[in-house]
Amino acid sequence: MNRRAFVSMLGGATAALAQQRPYDILIRNGEVRDPGQKLRRRADVAIRNGRIAAVEDRIAPERALDVIDASGLYVVPGLVDLHTHCYHSATATGIEADPVAARSGVTTWVDAGTFGYSQMPGFRRFIVNPAQVRIYGFVYLYMNDRNPDDDAIRYIRSQMRATGETATRNRDIILGVKVQVGSNMSGRYSPEIFRIARELCDKYKLKMMAHISFAPPETDEVMPQMRPGDVVTHCYNTHTIGILDANKKVRASVREARSRGVHFDVGHGSGSFNFAIARQALEQGFPPDSISTDVYSSNINGPVYDLPTTMSKLLALGMSFDDVVEKCTAAPARVVDRLPGMGSITAGGPADLALLAIESGSFQLIDSQKNLLKTEKRIVSRLTICRGKRLVAPM
Ligand SMILES: [Zn+2]
The missing domain is CATH 3.20.20.140 (Metal-dependent hydrolases)
Structure with a gap:
């Protein structure tokens, strides 16, 4: 096979893969919460090219290159x-x-x-x-x-x-x-x-x-x-x-x-x-x-x-x-007020998301005057996605 034919075959394979797996990231099984739109539902969220591509009850995992299981997590803007x-x-x-x-x-x-x-x-x-x-x-x-x-x-x-x-x-x-x-x-x-x-x-x-x-x-x-x-x-x-x-x-x-x-x-x-x-x-x-x-x-x-x-x-x-x-x-x-869709989870909007958890336990919070407040719940972040990509903290 000459080089041109090989490259053309590769291109075809990439296109076929993109057709089979059109989404870059799929976040499955999360509890989607977007209070700005009064949105609260268990749903899957798909991302493509830096944008939210779909929010549906169920999206097949085979359709994405990177599948994230968000069971037990809140998917928020x-x-x-x-x-x-x-x-x-x-x-x-x-x-x-x-x-x-x-x-x-x-x-x-x-x-x-x-x-x-x-x-x-x-x-x-x-x-x-x-x-x-x-x-x-x-x-x-x-x-x-x-x-x-x-x-x-x-x-x-x-x-x-x-x-x-x-x-x-x-x-x-x-x-x-x-x-x-x-x-x-x-x-x-x-x-x-x-x-x-x-x-x-x-x-x-x-x-x-x-x-x-x-x-x-x-x-x-x-x-x-x-x-x-x-x-x-x-x-x-x-x-x-x-x-x-x-x-x-x-x-x-x-x-x-x-x-x-x-x-x-x-x-x-x-x-x-x-x-x-x-x-x-x-x-x-x-x-x-x-x-x-x-x-x-x-x-x-x-x-x-x-x-x-x-x-x-x-x-x-x-x-x-x-x-x-x-x-x-x-x-x-x-x-x-600079980017339409910022702060919300909307198909077509920017794929900026946080996967949050509410942890249960015994925690102490502190204010600026060093007063303490005991609490049994705290919010933590498990994953940040910005512009459609996972943000990864350096080691
Ligand atoms: Zn300041």
Whole structure:
């Protein structure tokens, strides 16, 4: 047989195999949960070319090249962590996105302002492009790079235009501007810097992600300035800019902001998630709009660990499994708003999936203030699939 005939025969064999086994991956026998679509059914999920190809009661295993048995597992949309740190700066060293994603079910990371506009090319080239997972970001407007002799307000104002233009030019991966609203971050300039951030986001029509920590400004001054689609992160902190008043009641200004479409995000972090505050909020009908970790290098070994651990904390505080999953999939995907089908399991949509288990046993959870919470259930990830491929953690 000459070479051409051999190659043609091989091509024919590959085509025949593709016909017999049209799916790259088949996940069988799992419990499919996609609360964003109120989908709960035992079903098989087939993947082809990076997309969900079929969700059916039963799909023959002979039709796929790679068959995964998900018996006893929940097949959920790939988790979207709305507040993380993937970029590397002196103050907040990010995590390695792919290995952490591989063990935690996350398929989309949102970097919440670890980089300023001047670091944008590095963020795209060294963080977003090489990653198998999907990475987006909020560009920061901070005082970090200021020469101590510079007037702080003049310095921040000098960053406005470049920050707004950078966010606009990189709209495919930049979701908006991150601002730290807190005197611990910006000292006496805090209220003025918040005003400048507002002005910037209005001018360039960008979402604002506002970290809230210590007054001034006061909560009741911040909330009316948040627009629909903006994100308030660290919503269950113990700080003086918080969602509860002195009587532990959810503030009217906070409820009013939510009713206008302001998004309240957990953003656990080293110092911003407290069991008692979260419990009080949940009891008063104020669940989070999204559950996120604020993970970075110095909290990944506790108290944050990973997103399934943060999810377990909200589960232990009384949220249902479906609600917890929705707040890590469809809900944050609406904030990202860059990829149709993200955060859901839909034929034709991106094949981003997490295989989760609920383990039973005796577990201890810890919040940012080192309070302990005993629980008998915890959520763990067994497999992450992103862009139709298994994410494998390096040895
Ligand atoms: Zn953060």
